[in-house]
Amino acid sequence: MDIPTHDAPQPRIGADPAERVIGQSAVFQRLLQLVRRVAPTDKTVLIWGPTGAGKEVIAHELHRHSRLAGQPFIDLNCAAIPEHLMEAELFGHARGAFTGAQGSRVGLLAQVGRGTLFLDEIGELPLALQPKLLRVLETRSFRPLGSVESQHFAGRVVAATHRDLQAAVRDGRFREDLFYRLSVFVLSLPGLDQRRDDIPALIDHFSAMQPRPLRFSSDAVSRLRQARWPGNVRQLRSLVDRLGVLADGPLITADMLGEFLELQIHPWQTDAGELADALLALPGENKLEAAETLLLNRALQLSRGNKTAAARVLGVGRKVVERRLGARADQRQRLRELLAEGGRLIDGGDFAAAARELSRGLSLLEGVSLQREAKEEHFHLLRQLGICHSAQHGWSSAEAMSCYESALAVGKGLECEPEIMSILFGIWTSQLMSLELDRARGTAQQMLQRGQATGDGSALADAHFAMANTLFWLGDHAEVLACLDRGGLLRGGAGRRMGTQGFDLSGLVLTFEGLSAFQLGHFSRARLALEALLERRPEEDQPFSYAIALQGAVWLACLFEDDSLGKLAGEMEQLSRRHGFAFYLGIAQFFQGCELARRGEHPQAEAAMEEGYRGQMLRHGGKLFHSVYAWKRCELLLATGRADEGRQLAEHALELAMAHKERAYLGELLIARAAALRALGDEAGAEQGLRSALTMAEALGAAPSRVEAATRLAGMLAASGREEQARAALANALRACDGRMEPAHPVLQRARRLLGSLPGGRADYNARTGANHGF
Ligand SMILES: Nc1ncnc2c1ncn2[C@@H]1O[C@H](COP(=O)(O)OP(=O)(O)OP(=O)(O)O)[C@@H](O)[C@H]1O
Incomplete structure (x- = not known):
């Protein structure tokens, strides 16, 4: 048949x-x-x-x-x-x-x-x-x-x-x-849970069936009586069978059980279909191989690496286990070679070729075979691939971010602290550049915690700088200074302190110290920072550090409305061109534009600002500078009679700033919009806008925009016969900033000039402040 x-x-x-x-x-x-x-x-x-x-x-x-x-x-x-x-x-x-x-x-x-x-x-x-x-x-x-x-x-x-x-x-x-x-x-x-009294006899029964006799200590038996048995008698039997193969001696104690109980597999908790579905969901193309690897890994884990015991658990010969392990060792070797090759190509600046090699390595890891044992290689592959993507497509590249995030997930538990910090720094930079300030603050916080946990001074310095920088864009200028201070970064002197990312950290710290001090109205402190930045003489071997110092210097010079702005921006432009620092070239061009605008060379100013911001900064960095750009460009548009364009630009920038809680130059943007409205003949809208700017600047503790808004508001009030209100608004703003400002600062000079021109203004101000600023 x-x-x-x-x-x-x-x-x-x-x-x-x-x-x-x-x-x-x-x-x-x-x-x-x-x-x-x-x-x-x-x-x-x-x-x-x-x-x-x-x-x-x-x-x-x-x-x-x-x-x-x-x-x-x-x-x-x-x-x-x-x-x-x-x-x-x-x-x-x-x-x-x-x-x-x-x-x-x-x-x-x-x-x-x-x-x-x-x-x-x-x-x-x-x-x-x-x-x-x-x-x-x-x-x-x-x-x-x-x-x-x-x-x-x-x-x-x-x-x-x-x-x-x-x-x-x-x-x-x-x-x-x-x-x-x-x-x-x-x-x-x-179920076995309802008849725990049967457990001791069942243990004896199954122990007697083992090739090697087993004995259970009484504490082991009582531990088993208390355990959970979702797989019931079969689960108990498998446990005893495994002990029969894997236990070192005949006596089983409660201590030995811990490991076996924890490691219990419960296929009986699920049915065969569910189990197969879970296997089919394993990563990689070849599911049969993936399932086999999973079994092999588990058997090796249970047998603590003993190949003979693992083979027995799997029901195959030792040779089968050895062959599989040999194939894996070859694969891992190949992985290391690809990683090393990727590293070499990155060092040589060939990011595209490096990305190709590293991706090959990742595809080797697609199955489950190497995932557990090659965790460290996996982490470095993802990290280096992230570096390739950010070098090729900018810090905000989605591919880079996804590599970094995967690397962090894979790297959990690995001892790769410097690399993990460097990834976090990369993620933070990208979040900051794309104005995701809340997330950037979270990442900076994570960096602070990691730095504190490891006590690594350099990592902590990076973390404090990242936090201070984020706080600057969030508009919390007082906290910027406090954070830099907490990180021991202030008063660093003229020396250079390189961050773990290879940046001149002290130049960056001086920049944000100066910018925050300026916003708080601590002009003399801001000026000292500007001078310290200028003292950082160019060094042939560290052009990037010099670019960083120049960035801070041109930015502050622009805020101070200094005559040195044009020269500094020119120097920065040349340096950036020479060394291919595209983002810094953009900053230099943009501030050149600000200087040209100040001199009234409007068409050239416009070209420089556009090329700097859109041509370079947006393309190579992100939209972080959008508010500085909108503020300065709006002023330029107003100066060339394009008030409606200016209003639109300011409104768009305000929307973006509000959506991202970006408040570094919020007062300035509100003033710019009010100025545009006034130029368009909307006097009421402009007055309202200036009042909002004043309130906002007051809330943020931003002195320059507070005085500027008060000056412009006073100008409008005086022009419409409300001189008393004008005088009060101006005197209030000046009084709040009194004692902290340099008398020579243009914002203050304009304010004082106006106050002095109002009836009783000078006497009123001097009487209230007890000062005599010699209007
Ligand atoms: N009372 C018992 N005495 C001795 N051995 C038992 C007893 N109950 C179960 N076993 C052992 O436990 C294992 C599982 O038992 P069995 O296959 O009868 O369970 P089942 O309920 O039919 O399982 P399934 O639901 O998976 O079909 C077997 O190895 C069996 O020999």
């Missing part, structure tokens, strides 16, 4: 019925009594119980106590056989019944004779087969596929399930009539 072959497990015929059934607990004993009472009848029985609780053992027990104990016991797992083969399996088929049926086949219904047919996982029986099985039970006859003759079914059906069959009936997944036909008797099997 030709029997068609398939990959499904063959049913076991005549499984060892002599296997002892262990269980003295009251609940289990009651069940056994019931088993013995039901067994001699030939009625159908449904065994319900959680997975691994011993349903098959009970089915054997039923068979053993039945009148037909000498007859076959056949078990068929309904979940393990593909639907299209199940019917032939059960009913058998005649020759030629379907394509490929070269011979006839005797089905299990016939094979079982007068014995017990155990249908395990009956809940998985395909819906199409359910009425056919029902008919067998009702008529006690069946017809093999392709046959015209009915045969008598003489056996007994015992079914089992861990599912709630009534729920399956409600959901339409199981036929109600079959359910009632099967559950003539229902035996409910308790």
Whole structure:
């Protein structure tokens, strides 16, 4: 007789019925009594119980106590056989019944004779087969596929399930009539948690089955009695089996159990389908290989790297394990070579080629085989690829960010602190440049925490600078100075302190100290910072440090409306061109534009500002400078009679600033918009705008914009005959800044000139401040 072959497990015929059934607990004993009472009848029985609780053992027990104990016991797992083969399996088929049926086949219904047919996982029986099985039970006859003759079914059906069959009936997944036909008797099997008293005897029973005898100390037994057993008796048995292979000696103590209990795999908590789905969701293309790697890794972990023991756990020869490990070592070597090659190409500035090599390395890691053991290589691949992307596409590149973020996730737990800090710095820069200030502050905070945890001074310095810089754009100028101070970065003198990123940190610190001091009205401090920046003489081998110093200097010179602005910006432009510092070239051109505007050379000013901001800064850095640009360009537009364009620009910049909580130059932007409105003839709008600017500047503690807004407002009030209000507004703003400002600063000079021109203004101011500034 030709029997068609398939990959499904063959049913076991005549499984060892002599296997002892262990269980003295009251609940289990009651069940056994019931088993013995039901067994001699030939009625159908449904065994319900959680997975691994011993349903098959009970089915054997039923068979053993039945009148037909000498007859076959056949078990068929309904979940393990593909639907299209199940019917032939059960009913058998005649020759030629379907394509490929070269011979006839005797089905299990016939094979079982007068014995017990155990249908395990009956809940998985395909819906199409359910009425056919029902008919067998009702008529006690069946017809093999392709046959015209009915045969008598003489056996007994015992079914089992861990599912709630009534729920399956409600959901339409199981036929109600079959359910009632099967559950003539229902035996409910308790889970191991409900019969913990059986645990010691079960441990003894399974220990005795080991090739090497095992003994459990009493604390080990009580630990096992207390453990959770979602996989029930099968889980307990696997644990003892594993101990039998892996324990160093025969005595098992509670301490040794910890590791084994923690490492328990619970495939029984899920069903085979779910388990397979989880495996199919593994990373990489080749899922079979991924699943195999997972098994190998686990076996090695359980056997603590012992290949012979791992091979035993896996049920393969040691050579198989060795071959797989050898292949992995080769792959890892290749990974290291790619990483080294990537590093060399980065050093040589060939970022595109480096990215290609590094990506190759990443694709090697796509499967799960190397992911665990090559974590460090994985981290460096992602980090270096991030460097390539930011070098090629700018700090804000999405690819760079995603590499950095993945690197951080992979790098958790690795001892690569300097590299992790450098990634965080990269992420922070990108967030700052794209005006994601809240996120930038979060990253700076993370850097501070890491720096504090490791106590690394350089990392802490970087972190304080990052935080101070973020705070500057958030408009919290007093906190900028406090943060730089907390980081021990102030009063660094003329020396150079390089940050871990290779930047001249002291030049940057002086810049933000100066800018914040300026906004707070501490003009003399800001001026000192400007002078210290100018003292940082160019050094041939450190052009980038000089570019940083010049950046701070031109920016401050612009704020101070100094005559040196043009010369400094020119110097910065030349330096940046010479060394290819595109972003710094943009800054230089932009400030050149500001200087040209001051001199009234409007067309050239406009060209320089546009080229600097749009041509370079936006392209190579980000939109961080948008408010400085909008403020200065709006002034230029007003000077050339394009007030409406100026208003639009200022309004757009205000929207952006508000959306990103960027407040560094918010007062200046509000003033610029008010000036545009006034130029457009909207006097009321302009007055309102200036009042808002005044309030905003006051709230931010920003002195220059406060005085400027008050001066412009006073000018409007005086022009409309409200001289008293004008004088009060001006005197208030000046008084608030009094004692901190340099008398020579142009903003103050304009304010004082106006106040002096108002009736009683000079006397009023001098009387209130007790000063005599000699208007
Ligand atoms: N009372 C018991 N005495 C001895 N061994 C038992 C007992 N109960 C279960 N076992 C053992 O536990 C393992 C699981 O038992 P069994 O296969 O009968 O569980 P099951 O409930 O049918 O599982 P599943 O739901 O996965 O089909 C088997 O190795 C079995 O020998």
